[in-house]
Amino acid sequence: MSFGDLRRELIETILSLTPAIVFMLLAQVVFLRLPWEEFALVLIGLACTVMGFVLFIQGAKLGLLPLGQGIGTAFIERRALRPLLVFGLLLGIVLTVAEPDVRLLTFQIEEVFGDAVNRTALITAAAIGLGLFAVIALLRIALAWPIHYALIPGYGLAMVLALLADETTVTQAFDVGAVTTGPMTVPFLIALGVGIASVLGRQSRMRASFGIMAIGSVGPVLIVLIWGLIRGAA
């Protein structure tokens, strides 16, 4: 990492927040007119959000990603597919638990539903779902299956379960499923997938990296739906 990387990340983060910042300022000036002290706290919070995101991404790239990749590469070089898949499963689980958007989404769910929602159980279900489907995504690359084999049955089953489950479970499953693939999980899984593909030489690096996120997000949707149906039946 260099200061150039930090600067680039900072610019990208501010850019990604620009629409939100513009609408916030507009709302404040034209409609909300919060007292100055209150809006100052919002601006401080915004600065923390930007700096926090930049530090988080750069820190993960510096400290965690090389280690995770190193472990993956060690298994790939030994052609030890089974330990690699076990590693992928466990890594998928702990990375989902560490995904900031998963924490902030479940925080918002808890704010609205209170004790009616078990936040830890929801995060755990999503994490197990991502871990299981990360393994499927890696296997797909190793065995060169077309992506249809995972996506169509996965989303087909999700649709059937969505018609059976209660509304709260359905919204949680699809919201959480969509955010499990974030800045923590994606770089790790792509690194593992590209590693497998380059050793096996079956697919180009780029092709192999596509679809990992897509398959990964089906898993949490399915497991949260199943967990909700079991809880509803009990």
Next chain:
Amino acid sequence: MNVDLYHLLVEGALEVIEATLPVLALIAFFQFVVLRRGINQPRTVLIGVAMAMVGFYLFIVGAKLSLIPMGVAIGELLAGAPIGAVLGFAFVLGAAVAFAEPAVRILAFEIDEVSAGSLRKRLISSAVALGVGIAVAVSVLRIVHELPLAAVLVPGYAIAIVLTLLTPRDMVPAAYDAGAVATGPVAVNFVLPLTTGMALALWGEDVGALGFGVVGIIALGPIITMLALSLSLRRRETDA
């Protein structure tokens, strides 16, 4: 907007420990116990881990102080506005968020490379932005008409599955990834609070889960627009 600052700061610290300990434990276990090897440049790794933890803390606390409460406040404002204006606003917000999202631009660049230039970056970003814009507008309609999420997602994914079977196989993974990258931090911490705020203001305490689901719909929108885009380009090629 009443924020219990002390509670927020303490809660954030617990959150960081709960989130990062499992990752660190797993990596340490594989590194030291399974592979039995040391760490190259332990100082760099320690600095990185410390940066990530501090960043995580600032990000979580910052979002709870700024994006989330402001999103809710703007959603409450929208609840009183005419529906046509709200739909227009929702579409513009969704499209702008997608255009500004770095992950969308990276994906657009990668697809451009893989497709050897037949799918231009600008075209891909526009398709994703169109998908997200429609998704946010549909979420608003769902709140106003009190529709269950399945009423949006089941037909939506049925369309996606049919398009998947028709689209050239090379383009399918990238189209689905477009759905996954569009649901970034801004979608979760600004667009979602906006819809929950709007739903609460419209329907009061018994709103249930009506304000949620927008993130799931945002994940679907770009899948459909990307699949439709690759399909239409393919048609044009075979016609020519």
